[in-house]
Amino acid sequence: MGFAIAAVRAVQAAAAGLALVVALGMPSGAAAQGETRVARVGALVPSTREAWKENIDAFRVRLRELGWIEGKNLVLDVRYADDRYDRLPALASALVASKPDVIFAGASAATDAARHATTTIPIVFETLGDAVSLGIVANLARPGGNVTGISGFSQEQATKRLELMLQIVPGAKRVGVLANRSNPATEPIVRAIETAARQLHVDVDTADVRNPDHLESAMKAIAERRTPAFLLVADPMLFGQTQRIVEIAARLRLAGAGERREFADSGGLLSYGPSRAEAFQQMAAYVDRILRGAKPADLPIERPTKFELVVNLKTARTLGLAIPQSLLLRANDVIQ
Numbered sequence: 283m284g285f286a287i288a289a290v291r292a293v294q295a296a297a298a299g300l301a302l303v304v305a306l307g308m309p310s311g312a313a314a315q316g317e318t319r320v321a322r323v324g325a326l327v328p329s330t331r332e333a334w335k336e337n338i339d340a341f342r343v344r345l346r347e348l349g350w351i352e353g354k355n356l357v358l359d360v361r362y363a364d365d366r367y368d369r370l371p372a373l374a375s376a377l378v379a380s381k382p383d384v385i386f387a388g389a390s391a392a393t394d395a396a397r398h399a400t401t402t403i404p405i406v407f408e409t410l411g412d413a414v415s416l417g418i419v420a421n422l423a424r425p426g427g428n429v430t431g432i433s434g435f436s437q438e439q440a441t442k443r444l445e446l447m448l449q450i451v452p453g454a455k456r457v458g459v460l461a462n463r464s465n466p467a468t469e470p471i472v473r474a475i476e477t478a479a480r481q482l483h484v485d486v487d488t489a490d491v492r493n494p495d496h497l498e499s500a501m502k503a504i505a506e507r508r509t510p511a512f513l514l515v516a517d518p519m520l521f522g523q524t525q526r527i528v529e530i531a532a533r534l535r536l537a538g539a540g541e542r543r544e545f546a547d548s549g550g551l552l553s554y555g556p557s558r559a560e561a562f563q564q565m566a567a568y569v570d571r572i573l574r575g576a577k578p579a580d581l582p583i584e585r586p587t588k589f590e591l592v593v594n595l596k597t598a599r600t601l602g603l604a605i606p607q608s609l610l611l612r613a614n615d616v617i618q
Contacts, residue, residue: 318355321573324382325360326374326392328367333522334388340559341386344566350573363392365494365519367464370395378403384569387431389518390467393418397429404578406568407431408561410516410541411467413583422583430568430578432561433585436467436516436541437474443539443554444478446591447511450551450603451537458504458512458536459488460497460527465517475513494523498530505534514540516555524548537601546592546617551601556586590614 325341327334338360342352350356361377363369374395377385384404387393393407397418405428409416413433419425422433448454459475461468472488479486487509489500504512514520514527521542528549531538538545541555564584572578594617598605610616 320355320357321350321384322357322359322380322382323350323384323386323569323573324377324380325358325386325388326363326370326377326396327360327388327518328363328365328370328392329388329518329522330364331360331362333518334362337388337558337562340562341566344563345569348566348570350570365522367391367519371398374399384572386565386569389465390416390418391465391518393429393431394466401428403428404572405429405431406565406572406578408434408565409467410434410436411470412437415470416467419583424579425581425583426579428578430581430583432564433583434516434556435586436471439541439555439589440471440475440513440515441478443513443541443552444475444482444484446552446554446609447513447537447539448482448484449606449609450598451511454484454510456485456487456507456509458501458507458509459486459515460491460500460504460512460520461488461515462492462517462519463490464492465519468515468517471515475515491520494519494526497523497526501527501530501534501536505536509536511537511539511551514538514545514550516541524550532597532600535601537597537603543590543592543615546594546615549594549597551594551597551603553590553592555589557588557590560588561586592617 352358361373363373370392378399384406385396387396387405387407390409390411393409396405407429408431411434413419461472476486487504487507489504491497491500524544525548537551540550540553542558543553546553591613592615593605593613596617
């Protein structure tokens with residue numbers, strides 16, 4: 283009888299040890315052999331490798347700080363749509379087929395593609411628009427399902443940029459808008475700009491730019507209507523064309539406002555928006571928590587907390603514009 287009891291206890295102990303190994307996400311022999319669990323993270327990016335290098339680098343650095351090191355315990359598989367949003371569904375399906383532990387979806391179009399491709403693999407998203415109004419989640423506090431991430435304030439930021447631009451170009455009766463309406467996050471932003479413009483008695487000319495080849499003609503059309511300024515609506519494809527947009531604007535003598543500070547750094551008149559580095563560090567932290575056992579449904583959606591106003595004084599002088607001193611004092615950075 284004693285032998286039988288001892289045998290049963292041995293079996294129970296072995297089962298408990300196996301359960302612990304499984305709970306840690308390791309192969310049954312890994313603990314004894316000192317092997318390290320390798321996590322697989324898939325990333326779906328609507329833009330190009332070059333345009334997103336800084337974002338992906340910030341994501342990688344934060345993951346490394348949290349203990350996830352490529353070549354050791356992490357495989358990061360990044361798929362780029364190269365500004366062709368129609369490629370995203372196929373890229374998302376291929377990513378899901380590779381069976382990652384987590385999918386990181388950059389921007390609204392990639393998030394939609396990932397959500398349609400899987401309802402089980404955790405998705406950490408970043409959207410410049412409001413995640414609730416876009417239908418990504420029903421509730422910011424408890425997103426539910428398999429998604430969580432960062433929800434932006436693009437509508438509010440776009441109207442703020444309109445107000446800032448009108449301070450610099452007083453008396454303007456018309457403003458242009460460059461927007462990629464194939465991005466699901468774009469329409470609410472355009473509507474917010476139009477609503478704010480009506481209240482400020484300003485007309486809006488919106489150019490729908492779904493392809494980089496259309497940029498030149500779209501901006502020329504804005505200039506031909508004697509529109510002194512334009513707003514760049516937040517969009518990964520348009521972000522990737524920042525240098526071209528700034529160059530065309532300089533030729534046409536158009537004052538421009540964008541969301542990312544790269545716009546002002548490249549020669550645009552001003553930028554106002556959230557810190558991109560912060561957003562991608564936040565997403566890396568979400569990925570870390572999920573890899574360690576958290577469920578996306580239980581992780582509240584976060585909002586950006588750091589915003590930057592950058593003014594390019596050199597561009598203002600070239601355009602013959604005077605920047606109000608009050609605006610310069612509020613700027614986080616002034617490019618001389």
